[in-house]
Amino acid sequence: MTGSCFAERLEHYLPLTDREKVALSRLEDIERHYRRGTVIRRENDRAHDIFVLRAGWMYSYVLLDDGSRQILRLHFPGDLVGTSGGAFVAATDSLVALTDVKLCPFEKGALSVLFEEHPRLAALLFVITQAERVSLTDRLASLGRTSARARVAALLLDTIDRLRLMNRDIGNSFHLPLTQEEIGDATGLTAVHVNRMMRVLVEEGLITRSNSTIIINDEERLARIANYINRYAELDTSWLPAPR
C-alpha cells in the first residue's frame, strides 16, 4: 500500500513504478475532513487547488440565473475533483460534500512536476480526462435525446459502475445518498417526476428500493432502456510513454 488513493485508482489501468507512486502520494500530503453538506468551494472562488477524493461522495454543480441547479458530476473515492481549476483562474463550478468526506487538496502547480518528471503519469492523466469527457458526452446524449425514465436509469448504472472501480465486490446493490431533488438536478428533471420514474422502474421489476439502498435486478435490460454504455471498464493505455 502506498497510501495514495489516486495511485490505487490508476493502478487499475496500469501497474505503476515506485517512483511514480511516490510522486502521486505527494498530492495527498494534506488530508482534510468535511461534514456532509459542506460547500467546499463555490463557483467563481479562486481555484488554486485540485483535490483527490479519498473517502465519501461529492458532486459539482452550477446555479443558473433563475435559481435552478444542474449537477454536473458525482465524485467517488479515487476521483480527481475540481480539475477545471487546472484551466481557469476562477472555479467554474461549486463543490459539495454529499456524505462526510476525506479530501486531499493540492496546488495546481504540483501538476507541473508531474508533467516534467513523470510523462507517463501525465499521459495517463490525459487519458483519464478524455474518459471523463466521453462520460460527459454520454450524459449530454442522455439529457438531449432520452426519456425521463431512461435518464434516471442511466444515473443509477453510471453510479454503480463507478463505485465498482474502487470496490470490486459491490454486487448489484448500493447505498444511494442522493435526494430525489438531487437526482432531478443531475438528470434535468423535477424531484416529483424523478419519484414517478423510480416507481415505474420498480414496478417494471428493473430495480428494488428500500430506504436509500438500490438493488439493480436486471442490469442488462436497464442498460438497454437507458442507452447506457460502461466507459470505465477499459482504457487504451497502449500508446503511453515509458515509465520513469
Added chain:
Amino acid sequence: MTGSCFAERLEHYLPLTDREKVALSRLEDIERHYRRGTVIRRENDRAHDIFVLRAGWMYSYVLLDDGSRQILRLHFPGDLVGTSGGAFVAATDSLVALTDVKLCPFEKGALSVLFEEHPRLAALLFVITQAERVSLTDRLASLGRTSARARVAALLLDTIDRLRLMNRDIGNSFHLPLTQEEIGDATGLTAVHVNRMMRVLVEEGLITRSNSTIIINDEERLARIANYINRYAELDTSWLPAPR
C-alpha cells in the same frame, strides 16, 4: 509562420518556442481533403488516429437505439478532433465534415513524444482538454435546465466565440452551415421547434437571418437569456512547466 494550424491556436494562450512549434508541426505532416457530408470515422471504428482540423467545420455525434442523433460538439479550424481516441481503442463517436475540410490525421502514439519531450505542451494540452470539458458541462446545464429558446441562443453564441479564436475580425455575424435539423440534434430539440425559436429570436430583435448568415444584434442580452459564458477568452497557463 510555422505552417502548423494547431500551433497557431496554442499561441493564443502562450508564445511557443521554435522547438515546440517544430514538434507540433509533426502532427500536421499529412493533410487530407474531404467533401462536405463525408463521414470521416464511425462510432466503434478503430480509433488509431487523432486529427488537427485545418480548414472547414466538422461535428461529432452519436446515434441512439431509437435512431435519434445527438451532436456532441462542433469543430472549427485549429481544433483537435477525435481526442476520445486517446482514451479508447474504439471510437466513441462519429465524425462528419459539415463543409469541405482539410484534416491532418496523426497516430495517437505521436502524443507520446509530446509528453516525453515537451512537458509544457503536454500540460497545455491538458489545460485545453479541461476547457473543453467545462464547455461540455455548460452545454449539460443548457440541455438540462434551460428553455428551447435559450439553447438555440447558446449554440449561436458558442459558435461565434469559437470562430473568433482563430479569426479576430469576425464582428457580429457569421455564416452558419448547419441545417435546422442539425441545430436540433445539437440542442436536443426537433427541427420544427428550432425553426420556431429562431423566428422568436428574430422577432425579439436579438438576431437577424439572411440565408444561412446569422447577425447577432444584441450579444449581451442574448448571452443573458442563454445563460451563456464565454469560456475561451482566457485560460490559466500560469502553472505550466518551463518550455524546452
Added chain:
DNA sequence: CGACCGTTTGAGTGCGGTCAAAAGAAGTGG
C-alpha cells in the same frame, strides 16, 4: 414530541413533440 426535510400521490397545465402539407432552395442529370 414537535419541527423539518424528503417522499409520495393527485389534478391540471404548458412546453416542446408529432404529424402533415406547402413553399422554397439546392443539387442532379439530360
Added chain:
DNA sequence: CCACTTCTTTTGACCGCACTCAAACGGTCG
C-alpha cells in the same frame, strides 16, 4: 440551361411528457 428530384424551411393543428402546484405522509434529528 432547364426539368426534375430531393432536401430544407416554414406554418398549422393537435398531442403528450414532464412541469407546477398542492397536500398528505413518513422518517429523522434536535
